[in-house]
Amino acid sequence: MASFDAPLGSSTVPHVTGELPGPRSAELLARQELRESNARSYPRHLPFAIADAAGSFIRDLDGNVFIDFLAGAGALSLGHNHPELVAKVTEQLGVLTHGLDVPTPAKDAFTHAQLAMLPASMRRRMKIQFCDPSGANAVDAALKLCQTATGRAEVVSFQGAFHGASHAATALTGHVTQPSAAPRVHFFPFSSCGRCPLALAPGTCEINCVSVLERALANPHSGVPLPAAVIMELVQGEGGVIPARGEFARRVRRLTRELGIPLVVDEVQTGCGRTGTWFAFEQYDIEPDVIVASKALSGIGQPVVIVIYDQRLDTWRPAAPAGTFQGNQLAFIAGAESVRIVCRDNILGNVRARGEQVAGRLTELTDHPGVSEVRGRGLMWGIELTPPPGGRPVGELAEEIQARALHNGLIVARGGRDGGVLRLLPPLNVTEQVMDIALDILIEAIRTRTTAHALAA
Numbered sequence: 001m002a003s004f005d006a007p008l009g010s011s012t013v014p015h016v017t018g019e020l021p022g023p024r025s026a027e028l029l030a031r032q033e034l035r036e037s038n039a040r041s042y043p044r045h046l047p048f049a050i051a052d053a054a055g056s057f058i059r060d061l062d063g064n065v066f067i068d069f070l071a072g073a074g075a076l077s078l079g080h081n082h083p084e085l086v087a088k089v090t091e092q093l094g095v096l097t098h099g100l101d102v103p104t105p106a107k108d109a110f111t112h113a114q115l116a117m118l119p120a121s122m123r124r125r126m127k128i129q130f131c132d133p134s135g136a137n138a139v140d141a142a143l144k145l146c147q148t149a150t151g152r153a154e155v156v157s158f159q160g161a162f163h164g165a166s167h168a169a170t171a172l173t174g175h176v177t178q179p180s181a182a183p184r185v186h187f188f189p190f191s192s193c194g195r196c197p198l199a200l201a202p203g204t205c206e207i208n209c210v211s212v213l214e215r216a217l218a219n220p221h222s223g224v225p226l227p228a229a230v231i232m233e234l235v236q237g238e239g240g241v242i243p244a245r246g247e248f249a250r251r252v253r254r255l256t257r258e259l260g261i262p263l264v265v266d267e268v269q270t271g272c273g274r275t276g277t278w279f280a281f282e283q284y285d286i287e288p289d290v291i292v293a294s295k296a297l298s299g300i301g302q303p304v305v306i307v308i309y310d311q312r313l314d315t316w317r318p319a320a321p322a323g324t325f326q327g328n329q330l331a332f333i334a335g336a337e338s339v340r341i342v343c344r345d346n347i348l349g350n351v352r353a354r355g356e357q358v359a360g361r362l363t364e365l366t367d368h369p370g371v372s373e374v375r376g377r378g379l380m381w382g383i384e385l386t387p388p389p390g391g392r393p394v395g396e397l398a399e400e401i402q403a404r405a406l407h408n409g410l411i412v413a414r415g416g417r418d419g420g421v422l423r424l425l426p427p428l429n430v431t432e433q434v435m436d437i438a439l440d441i442l443i444e445a446i447r448t449r450t451t452a453h454a455l456a457a
């Protein structure tokens with residue numbers, strides 16, 4: 001397999017000197033704070049300004065080099081600036097960049113590639129809709145489609161879900177504190193067994209929590225009308241990397257099929273190989289009616305967003321979900337090339353192998369008192385921290401670990417309940433060697449900070 005992990009100078013290891021942010025980064029961060037909205041997010045915990053990047057590495061303006069296990073929040077599936085994608089995008093720049101929703105060779109190749117990646121049994125009956133460029137737009141479009149097709153208004157979502165930050169997508173998101181104007185969402189328990197939503201003691205689960213949904217939809221007095229859609233993530237990402245249990249997902253599928261409710265799977269984060277199959281639903285032995293995908297579709301961070309759905313739902317009037325930015329030719333050409341590279345280089349095989357590597361290395365944390373659970377699929381991992389003794393918030397501990405890892409050259413994300421889950425979203429072509437270095441840094445940071453908290457208590 002091709003490797004792109006040694007492009008910044010001659011180094012294949014991260015290196016950070018001095019305090020973060022360094023002086024040149026600090027200057028840009030200060031200007032950003034003056035001029036940009038309070039809504040800015042990542043630089044609050046990752047205090048640097050980016051100079052350049054390649055493969056699994058980012059270099060800041062002060063010359064510090066980090067392993068990037070946030071990878072554009074999962075958008076950079078083939079790492080930063082994959083040379084073959086850069087070549088395709090550069091060539092396309094001189095041909096056409098914006099094409100509305102008019103067909104072009106780049107769009108045709110992209111559409112062909114995406115449909116070809118579906119399980120064979122789904123290829124013929126699914127259609128693609130292009131959306132404006134954010135995952136939340138696609139979630140909105142998928143729900144509107146299901147509402148139009150069913151003539152129903154309500155939607156079922158799951159506790160802990162994250163579906164984006166538009167009004168409708170926020171309303172579906174189980175752990176967002178901001179109020180939303182979009183109404184009529186019913187939340188049901190998700191199979192997050194580490195923190196059972198039904199408060200059952202470990203090992204005593206006789207009913208899978210999906211039965212709460214089954215009973216509510218069967219009971220005319222439950223206050224939950226037949227919904228236009230049930231939407232779920234197969235692995236809740238922002239919710240703290242919580243894979244759905246197999247039985248849970250299959251029973252949601254069975255129920256929705258029996259009741260004629262379109263099942264929407266949100267593969268914005270799990271899609272494009274992140275969990276070891278092209279889509280995560282393939283590992284659950286289910287076929288959804290609607291798939292929402294975005295983040296990693298172009299492989300190089302160029303925005304492109306699609307809803308793939310069963311053609312019997314295709315009740316849109318022409319231009320119903322119109323938008324200006326649905327024809328990003330750079331993303332199309334990169335996306336088609338990205339699929340070619342994923343197949344040629346057996347990237348899904350690498351995801352599974354590196355996933356096993358992570359699982360193997362992180363077993364040394366399972367008995368660690370500072371860690372309550374390690375969970376993941378493919379290259380999507382979460383380490384849930386135990387709230388530290390003495391009543392200190394778990395989010396604070398996670399922030400300290402994130403900061404220590406960064407000072408030692410590793411960028412990781414956080415999420416989950418109270419921000420207490422450390423999250424890994426590396427590029428899917430990360431090498432074994434880089435993965436080992438990253439895990440050394442992470443494990444050291446977790447051990448050091450959790451021990452410091454325990455001693456201070």
Ligand SMILES: Cc1ncc(COP(=O)(O)O)c(C=O)c1O
Binds near residue numbers: 073163266294
């Ligand atoms: C599962 C899921 N759905 C939707 C979204 C929203 O995507 P975007 O930020 O592009 O709107 C995200 C973003 O992280 C996500 O993880």
